[in-house]
Amino acid sequence: MKVMISIKEQVTYWTDGAERDYATMQVLLDSKRYPESLFFGHIVLEKMLKAFVVLETKEQPPKIHNLIILEKMANLNLDNDIKDYFVVANTFNIRARYDDYKKAFYKVCTKEYAEENFQKITELYKNLCQKMAQKKS
Numbered sequence: 001m002k003v004m005i006s007i008k009e010q011v012t013y014w015t016d017g018a019e020r021d022y023a024t025m026q027v028l029l030d031s032k033r034y035p036e037s038l039f040f041g042h043i044v045l046e047k048m049l050k051a052f053v054v055l056e057t058k059e060q061p062p063k064i065h066n067l068i069i070l071e072k073m074a075n076l077n078l079d080n081d082i083k084d085y086f087v088v089a090n091t092f093n094i095r096a097r098y099d100d101y102k103k104a105f106y107k108v109c110t111k112e113y114a115e116e117n118f119q120k121i122t123e124l125y126k127n128l129c130q131k132m133a134q135k136k137s
Contacts, residue, residue, distance in 0.1 A: 007058055014051035014061075015132060018044045022125055025118070034114035035094065035106050041121035042067070042092040048128040049074055055135055065093050076131070085120060092117075 005013075021043045028037035042065070050061040052074035061070065067086035071078055094102055 007054060010054045010060065011051045011132075011136075014047045014054065015129075018047035018051070018125070021047065022122075025121070029114060029118050032111070034109045034111060035092075035102075037114055038092040038109060038117055038121075039094055041117065042089050044121060044125050045086070045089055045128075046070065046093075048125065048132070049076075051132060052076055052128075052135075066090060082124065085124070088117070089121070 021040050025037050025040035025044060028034075028040060045067055046065055049067060049070035053061040053070055056075045057073065061073070064070065067090055068083060071083060071086060091105070094105055
């Protein structure tokens with residue numbers, strides 16, 4: 001039996017998950033687990049975008065991880081510089097990547113690189129939270 005959950009419940013599911021994963025991203029950064037921190041940063045953005053997809057489409061979001069596609073589905077019309085950053089942030093989704101890709105990413109993922117991207121993700125996350133608050137009111 002398929003249980004239908006409301007749009008509000010779906011949005012809460014995604015935004016609560018993003019909030020929890022944001023805290024995880026911070027802990028991983030503080031623990032010097034830079035690639036893993038950015039992986040969770042990608043998840044934070046993905047979950048926020050999926051919440052907007054639910055609001056826009058009134059349906060469950062697709063099981064995809066591409067931030068660019070999710071932003072388009074959510075019809076957010078974000079600035080091009082944010083969309084350009086999603087191209088970068090998509091590369092942080094490394095869980096299922098091949099080992100050679102992971103090794104190359106780990107070499108790039110220095111403390112400075114992670115901190116710079118942590119700041120960008122934080123700014124985007126806060127911006128998306130503000131947009132969500134506006135949509136809910």
